[in-house]
Amino acid sequence: MTGLVTIVGLGPGEPRYLTPAASEALASATDLVGYGPYVDRVPERPGQHRHASDNRVELDRARFALDLAMNGAHVAVVSGGDPGVFAMAAAVFEAVENGDPAWRSLDIHVEPGITAMLAAAARVGAPLGGDFCAMSLSDNLKPWEVVEARLRAALAADFVVALYNPISSARPWQLGAAFKIVAETRGPDTPIILARAVMRPDERIGILPLSQVEAAMADMSTMVIIGASTTKLIERPDGKAPYVYTPRFYGVRP
Amino acid sequence: MTGLVTIVGLGPGEPRYLTPAASEALASATDLVGYGPYVDRVPERPGQHRHASDNRVELDRARFALDLAMNGAHVAVVSGGDPGVFAMAAAVFEAVENGDPAWRSLDIHVEPGITAMLAAAARVGAPLGGDFCAMSLSDNLKPWEVVEARLRAALAADFVVALYNPISSARPWQLGAAFKIVAETRGPDTPIILARAVMRPDERIGILPLSQVEAAMADMSTMVIIGASTTKLIERPDGKAPYVYTPRFYGVRP
Structure with missing residues (x-):
């Protein structure tokens, strides 16, 4: 069973600036992947796996998320602001382009956010x-x-x-x-x-x-x-x- | 009693992309001011006044909102996307700069949104x-x-x-x-x-x-x-x- 990857924009930080679409994506994920302080912003949820990493390893984090999804996980890659603006989305697509060809069949969604x-x-x-x-x-x-x-x-x-x-x-x-x-x-x-x-x-x-x-x-x-x-x-x-x-x-x- | 003006970004259109902060600003307003199709996106609320206008009259609309606020209204100026990006915020501040000096004492907030x-x-x-x-x-x-x-x-x-x-x-x-x-x-x-x-x-x-x-x-x-x-x-x-x-x-x- 193939999972999916959603790259979620958390906005500037306060939950009041998180879109309902982004909240839903976080709530329905089986796994959260991201830089530690961003993962920490997401409320803990029973049964959901949290994978926090260092800031300087975007590509490793992206590959890890893609592998999880290939094994059936619904992965939310958490990103500050908007994922598409100097954040995680480009790293995930870079990993797809240069990685396992099977990753290209994954559905990868981007949930926009309020960028800084x-x-x-x-x-x-x-x-x-x-x-x-x-x-x-x-x-x-x-x-x-x-x-x-x-x-x-x-x-x-x-x-x-x-x-x-x-x-x-x-x-x-x-x-x-x-x-x-x-x-x-x-x-x-x-x-x-x-x-x-x-x-x-x-x-x-x-x-x-x-x-x-x-x-x-x-x-x-x-x-x-x-x-x-x-x-x-x-x-x-x-x-x-x-x-x-x-x-x-x-x-x-x- | 002096009111206030909040310029609210509705995002791309679907409520799933409207931030909770923007929703609150719309809910607490006594008056909605904006281009017709944007005002139409906001659910009707008993007692709230709706002032829809044409697209080409940003400055008139801004001045109208500022006047309402001077008379005590809590005005939400509704804007597509993000109000600060090719939308209503600059028009409101332009009206303030060139209009009644009393407008400068008004509190004007901008609620950001997902721009196009x-x-x-x-x-x-x-x-x-x-x-x-x-x-x-x-x-x-x-x-x-x-x-x-x-x-x-x-x-x-x-x-x-x-x-x-x-x-x-x-x-x-x-x-x-x-x-x-x-x-x-x-x-x-x-x-x-x-x-x-x-x-x-x-x-x-x-x-x-x-x-x-x-x-x-x-x-x-x-x-x-x-x-x-x-x-x-x-x-x-x-x-x-x-x-x-x-x-x-x-x-x-x-």
Whole structure:
């Protein structure tokens, strides 16, 4: 009997942001597979097997899930945010492409979730209100030259830029280098959003002008959003945090 | 008594993809404001006022919602997908910035949702598994020169490109022009995803090589995703649709 694999997006963390479809997929799984802290977010359920692993072993985890499914399991591969955005879905399909040909006959579903940039944007206004690019700043999986070329292209075309994986202890300098590149094309008052652990108990959100932002203000749980030239703050009374938004219009308003 | 405004993302359409947080915001609102078909998606509730409007009047709708809230209403502005991605959130903040200064004291929340590109991607695999750009192909709100320059920049840097608002009866030629530009930099086998009415009863999804795609295959309910040079099909047995994914790796795999 062949099982199935569902790659489930847990969203930013709080159950209020988990879709009912994702909840159902978690509830009906015989096996949960994923990075430990994500597996920990799912309530325990009698008879359901939990397979938590380290963060750096996506492909091994994907192959393990596919093997379980070949043996009849209904596997939920748990993923933060949306599985398709810098998360587990691409790793599972990479394993399928390069692995046991029998895996291609498996049904693999993806349950979408609220990815970090949408959660971060929602907290401050509508900074993604215009055209935007989403990119991983990690050079573990692509050369830094590619990261830099993409960032420069996105900035030159005046996209808003959402940076995933901005910094880690193993990648300490890349975000600082990125901010220097941003400063070559964007003004010092460009709003930069640093949104850490969004919609979790330890959430911390900063809105800073480019001239005051430092890489040390971010960590590996931080989403960085770089405003376009049109991104604006709306100041508010009584010490309230400003709203940040990028207008839908560009150039002369019709 | 001052009310509040919550801009609520309904996701792709099916209630299974509406977050519990969004459901709560809809349930607790005294007034619903939005484009007719979106308001129609929300179950009727005794005592709740429903204000449906036409599609082309985002700013009027935003101002109306803000006025209601100033008079004490708890307004839910309903939006398809995610409100912050080519939807109602930017219109509301634009109204705030340019309108009655008293509106700035209002609490305006955004409830994120599953935006169309995430829903479409989930249906076919993981085409957004690498870096990607999201842009509106509409030249109602920005000059076509800006649309074209952004598309060219995104293609040159080998981003996957998700196109919102690809075509409408008032904008019949832009998508064809975009496909011609894509063909200048991407090979004829580049996977193009046309995902119409995703996760709704009339869903229709096509995966076509660039050489076979035509603008007439899309309509205003279609999400278009253009693969990067690395985006691949995984062929499957027994006539099953292929999976499409973009690897996390770029260049030589470490």
